[in-house]
Amino acid sequence: MENKGNPNKEDEEIENKKSSSEEENLKLQIKFGGQTIRLNTSNHNTVADLKFLLLSHTNVLPRGQKLIFKGKVLNDSDTLGACDLHNGSKIMLIASQGLHQGEGPLQKNSPAIYQKTQVEEHIQIYSYRRSLVTKTRGERWKATGVIGLSESRLKAIPDAVWEWGSFARVLDLSNNCIHDIPAKIGCLKYIQKLVLNSNGLLDDSISWQGLTEMKGLTYLSLDQNQLTTLPSSLGALTYLEQLHVASNKLANLPSEIGLLTRLEILKVNNNRITVIPPSLGDCSSLIEVDMSSNLLAELPETFGNLKILKALHLNNNGLKSLPSNLFKKCVQLSTLDLHGTIITIDILRQVEGWEDFDRRRCSKLKKQLEFHAGGSAEFDEGADKN
Template identity: 40%
Template sequence: MGNCFGKSTTQRRHDNWKATGIVALRDGGVRSIPSNLLAIAGSVRTLDLSNNSISDLAQEDLQGFSQLQRLVLAGNRLGQLPRSIGALSQLKHLALDANKLTQLPAELGQLQKLEVLLLQSNQLTLLPGALESCKALKTLNVSGNRLTALPDALGACSSLQELDVSNNQLSSLPAALGSLSKLKVLQADTNSIAAVPGQLLQGCSALHTLSLHSNPITPAELESTPGYTEYDARRRGKYDKVLAGGALLGSAGLDDGLDRLLKAPSPN
């Protein structure tokens, strides 16, 4: 047997990475993916490099991670992603929030097993149409960017259940979202949305949460949208289940996702 006490701290950590498949290097001032990871890249399933100082990824930095399922790069300084991101064929969870991304490579569409894509708090002005190939995608968060429109291609993400586009510059939502029959939650607060396409409320048969706070749309306009009655029944059904479970709604009561003007109190 080898003498584990004779190993350096670095070697022991390296051996642990290889044995567990989990590499966690959070909050360490890391500026690039450590070169000593390349030797065990094929064994790594989780790579967490969040809250570091990584500003650039070379094409070769992601090569060899053939079994990687979870990649967390949140809280860095990335301005772009290498096209080699598309080679991570086993990737299910990709966290890129709180970076400086201005665009995304079309190769993201090659991630056939991707289920969670977190892109909030970046500088994106558009999303690639190639996302339509991400058929396994369940959660997409692009809140806090600079998006002025969403691509129709999102309507092809047939597994999508949660979509957060809050705090952008959207003036509308595409009717193509009505193809998302599994969509349950759509957060679109703090935009410039004045109307919701009827196709969305009619086609998204699982939708029970639509949040449109801080938008110019009025309750009357939403309530007159085709499909609203069915959507409202699902929304109320969700709260009925919450109440049946013993949870409290709080003083605000049932949130219908809209800003309603409160009536002034009548004088005594």
């Protein structure tokens, strides 16, 4: 009679597999900076893998992490299982100074950039309040086309701006405490440069509908605010040539950024950006891009479409490699900052087009030396030599 198998034995095998799977999974507790980071990983992963996993939680680059378990420093090449780690194991993380990425927004403690004496403050406030409502000031705005109201302790945009702003080309409201940019701002049809830095602006503080009515806007700066996202309507600012959104809390960029085909300078450094949309490759006028101090692990291949890109700042990110066509297609690239990444000079030399890029870089350096700018002939823009 045929033996159809032992049900008890099959149950035992299933239980053994389940038990084996549970043994492979590790729940670890990482002690760092007075906090506990709980991670799930596998005992087959290496210590180096664990460090890269900790990157997004701590902003500390893998080469700046020292992991200690039971008084012993863990080696990168060892598997977690070989380190005698088990569920609930507690590991201490010590970070080296200067090896951080995604440092986050710079916090300002007061609207003013520098401190003044009490007498100076009173004089400035009195002079400003008196002159703000005078016709003379409005006429000066009209004559120059510049409305300069930075460091004026404003909590709202003054009515005088709406009255005289139709003649202005530049509106600078930086370093104040303005928490509302209303839809009414769209009436300033001729504004070309708008500066809203350091106002503590939140996502819902800005009427993007109003901003998109400013059809001639070529320069927009929102540095050092509290923004976590940029809306899709950003793509409507098709005349924009410079966009500055550094030192905020941005987690991503909208795909509609690719509609900004006139954009020449993009600065989104010191944010929390993890992924760059491939559509950025459609911004064919880009000359300079600064994405330093974010949480980037890779760049899209479409970066190769930025044919006239000259400067790319990527320092303090978790990048392991560059787009394979970057050097080959970005034929004007001469500045590449990779400080604080794990990309080495050996990795760069394997990228197609490296020799041409290196010649351009050296040529630029030679010109700087002729103007006594100083420097070295060796590649010193961030990539380790080994």
